[in-house]
Amino acid sequence: MIDLLKELDNVLDHIKSFDKILIFSDFDGTLVSIKRNPENVRLSKKGISILNKILKNKKIITGIVSGRKISELQSFLGNDISENVNLFGCHGSEIRFKGSVTKIAREAEKAKENIIPIINFIMDKYNKIRGVVFEQKENSFAVNYRNIRDSDIEKINEMKIDFLKMTNRYSARLLNLKKVLEVVPDDVDKSLAIKATMNEYGKILKSCNHLKLCIGDDITDENLFIENNEGINVKIAPDKTSSTRAGFFLNNISEYYVFLKKISAIT
């Protein structure tokens, strides 16, 4: 993997050679730092200002792709930004192009049924653990166990095993995230954001050369990188033990802001 800031000038020259740049950026751990309580994340003043600059650049089409719901993203981003950016929530199954209403990705609509038996089983069996929060999203189901008692960790391990048994049976997969277990239908992942964007902007993109730029910090972003195998993929703060499809890395969010600021000035 290449340290992006060390090659910044070359990368920017490459980016400048395209007529249109499509950015697909993750949110948590990428645009905002991760907080113990996910409700406490804040986009910094610096982040707001850089995102606004990016959104004003006519050469760039920007999308934020997250496991969160679009309604949550909107409240963290504020009106100015969320009105002018494309938003992809619930791992790409919720889609809201700017100036338009929120839709559910076709693939997600179909896959929804697969996870209903899993949701029912888990909620039924584990609803007594204190501190566990179940969250039913449009097309996924998350169990947040950040606030459980230490003595209940065995029950979470048991839940993990139940999840894995059921995701094998139904067509779904388990995401083992930071203090969150989330089950997502197999056909739903962040690559839906890229597919939907190519569809939405098909006419514009057909007549010009374009480059896709994907940036993210965790395992769910690998689906962006796989879908974007011809473009530029950037992993934030890679830990040396997990493998990634990204060709570049940045050490932290501040470095990402440096990169974004440079891109916002592209003409």
Ligand SMILES: [Mg+2]
């Ligand atoms: Mg992330």
